[in-house]
Amino acid sequence: MPVQHTARTTLRAAAAGAGALTAVLALAGPAAAHAEVEADTPQALAENVTLTFVSEAESDSGGFTRVRVVLPEGIAPGDVTLADAPEGWTLTASADGYTVAGPALKTGVDAAYKIKVRQLPDTAQLVFKTVETYSDGKISRWIELPTDGAEPEEPAPVLTLKPAAPGAAPHTPGPSAGPDSAPGPDSAPATATSQDTPATGNPPAQEQAAAHDDGPSTVLVAGSAAAVLTALGGGWWLARRRTTRTD
Template sequence: MSPHLPARTALRCALTGTAHAEVESDAARALAVNATLSFVSEAESDTAGLTQVRVVPPKGIAPGDVTLTDAPEGWELKSADDGYTLSGPALATGADGEHSIRGRRLPDAEQLVFRTVETYDDGEVARWIELPTDDKEGEQPAPVLRLEPAASGNVLPPPARPPPPRPAAYPRRAHPPRRSPTPHPLQEPPSHRTATGPPDCSPDP
């Protein structure tokens, strides 16, 4: 039995309807890092043993961030997109299924709900998936871990504001090539103009 789990009787017969799935933590605080979560699936059948426990963690705990730290002998963890499954040889009839995982970081929330489905070797399935309400606890409540507020200095910073959009860059307008001035139609081109100046009045030789 894991040292992180509360002391419990190794073998215990539980009547149908009175068993529960439970979760505890050694660091039940929002944004806690590397927190160990300990789960107990109380035996519900007095004729069969547990062979599989499937857990769907709440938003903010990715299955890929979960590491198995303690489980019944021979049981293995397999991750899925929405959670993980722990399975192995059937436990003794009346034995609770206990396992522990380590989460990279707990979400910033007041409570965490872990929907749990248990399977026995005779095919019986117990679904602890009902979400908590303010009125009363459901007949098959999902395990709930209540968290204390995040420690000071361990609060997630507000999301950064996106930078202001840059003004659109307009392409520079291409200037047309310069053209040589077109002479006036009544103006003689410069190469054909006669030289100007005083008339030559010298006598002929």
């Protein structure tokens, strides 16, 4: 009896432990997907540094189609070139960063790519706010920073740098992207609440509409001009009629 009791107790403890582990993994599963960044030379003022970005898939019905990144201060869009990416994906510079996009990846496949940066800035940390788009329309925004020591739910990729090497000096920043490289409709967070959140660009369709739409002010001016011309014409006709009667 003591042996059987001990065996039953051990089995119950093991089952309870397995159940607790399963519950922990189930709770941690949805929050596991995130975006990460690594560098082959994580040092301030390092030159020709290759950064590797990995966006973990979290959609069950679509694959990645594009990844939008807002570059941190000190790295200009002109200082970035694409080093490696999924087949068919290309890099397009924007006003404050870049977009890597192409044919949709298979569902469940992580989006991994590499860029080469001309020179890293002289700072301790670099934050790369990232917006991911899937073929099923899902958008994930990894843009949050820790506040008051609390870990955010959607943390932005952060790269920690070592101090600059002795004698290292910053180069002149490269050219920025022109106005034609404005962010697209899903380029930035929809819930922009602080200056740390990148500004949202207008969708191309809206930009075209804004460029060609006359707007209510133009219609009002045209209507007012027509009314004035009508009034002047009516006044001239009345004056002409009175003159004819007098004659």
